[in-house]
Amino acid sequence: MTVSTAACVVCHSALWHDELGRMACHRCTDRISADLAALPGLYVQLGGALMPGSGAGGPAVSGSRTAPLPLRLAPLSLSAKGGVVTVLQQWVEDWHTCLEYEAPTWKGDLAAQCHQAVARLQLLLPWAVESHPAVDDFAEEVRQARAECEQAITRERPVRTVAVACPCGAVLRITLDTLGRRCTCGAQHGREALLDLPLAERRQVAA
Numbered sequence: 001m002t003v004s005t006a007a008c009v010v011c012h013s014a015l016w017h018d019e020l021g022r023m024a025c026h027r028c029t030d031r032i033s034a035d036l037a038a039l040p041g042l043y044v045q046l047g048g049a050l051m052p053g054s055g056a057g058g059p060a061v062s063g064s065r066t067a068p069l070p071l072r073l074a075p076l077s078l079s080a081k082g083g084v085v086t087v088l089q090q091w092v093e094d095w096h097t098c099l100e101y102e103a104p105t106w107k108g109d110l111a112a113q114c115h116q117a118v119a120r121l122q123l124l125l126p127w128a129v130e131s132h133p134a135v136d137d138f139a140e141e142v143r144q145a146r147a148e149c150e151q152a153i154t155r156e157r158p159v160r161t162v163a164v165a166c167p168c169g170a171v172l173r174i175t176l177d178t179l180g181r182r183c184t185c186g187a188q189h190g191r192e193a194l195l196d197l198p199l200a201e202r203r204q205v206a207a
């Protein structure tokens, strides 16, 4: 196979013969398309990640009292106007301008607009990877949007840890799913025993 000297603007690897004249290689095109395809679903999930503790429906550890947290900011700033959907819409508008198409009109709520923008970008992606000089910026922003959404959603999963104190004084971080833990002092705590240990956080605050 012949490798040309021209490189993909996204991954900087040399373009194959059948990719010559394109801005981005086939693999990067597939990656961009996959990142785009993930966004509408992630966007909907962001709504569920807005409220603190949502999804963490497990029983409270006896004795642990948690103050209500403010509305989570990361999912909010991603899902609000100016977040992910706006980024996508700005690219649609940019591409429409490049192609001398009419400016797009957006319908419905932001989730619907997210779908609409992604569908439009997917449709025009073959053109963009061939001809748009800033397709590397586009690829980067879409990848980042996906990563930020995934991060915001993952962090909300019920992995709240509780710090308990072993009689030896060591602090053990456990979750409600922890089945047992061996302390550095050698003590073996089963699940029941772990949940009976005193909370360590208050003690640390007092110290």
Ligand SMILES: [Zn+2]
Pocket: 008, 009, 010, 011, 012, 013, 024, 025, 026, 027, 028, 029
């Ligand atoms: Zn590439």
Ligand SMILES: [Zn+2]
Pocket: 166, 167, 168, 169, 170, 183, 184, 185, 186, 187
């Ligand atoms: Zn111990």
